Amino acid sequence: NAGVTQTPKFRVLKTGQSMTLLCAQDMNHEYMYWYRQDPGMGLRLIHYSVGEGTTAKGEVPDGYNVSRLKKQNFLLGLESAAPSQTSVYFCASSYSTGDPYNEQFFGPGTRLTVL
């Protein structure tokens, strides 16, 4: 099992460019999440999905869009990148129920720099 994988690992964008971050999980998890990590801020939830074809906003959704066309994939899009979106992005997935409750499995992260 690869667990949760993220593509790409690193990316540098210019302001205004667009890109898509791909997250894939092979654990048949229902729930998937996108977080960003900034210094001194911990991890903040951007968007999440509770199943194929569903998405919902998290704490900091502005400037991002997501799609979950297949259960195993969760895509995060930046339509017009801004320097404020420079961050490390983590994808996570979890079972809808189970023990320990809400244990989320994280990918290795994507480091994005917007110039």
Add this chain to the structure above:
Amino acid sequence: DQQVKQNSPSLSVQEGRISILNCDYTNSMFDYFLWYKKYPAEGPTFLISISSIKDKNEDGRFTVFLNKSAKHLSLHIVPSQPGDSAVYFCAASEGLYAGGTSYGKLTFGQGTILTVHP
């Protein structure tokens, strides 16, 4: 509004001694708490958790204590080892017992950098 706070950005401990990492929360709806460990250039990994009906949970060298009245939890690592050096995040969730639609969403603290010296 930071609902989960880790007020110590860093902690330095000698190998073999106890490490105590602290976390405070403000949302009384939180009923499940988790600790994650993160090494550089890796994603966070689950360490230990505790539900609100318990005040202690132990797993090997790791023990989490929950004080609901104070809205405070702590992670104890005994004995500390150099391999424990990492960033530790406290996280909280609501809806385990109340049902509802939290969908497993986690609210994270800012993290504490633990350094264990040989």
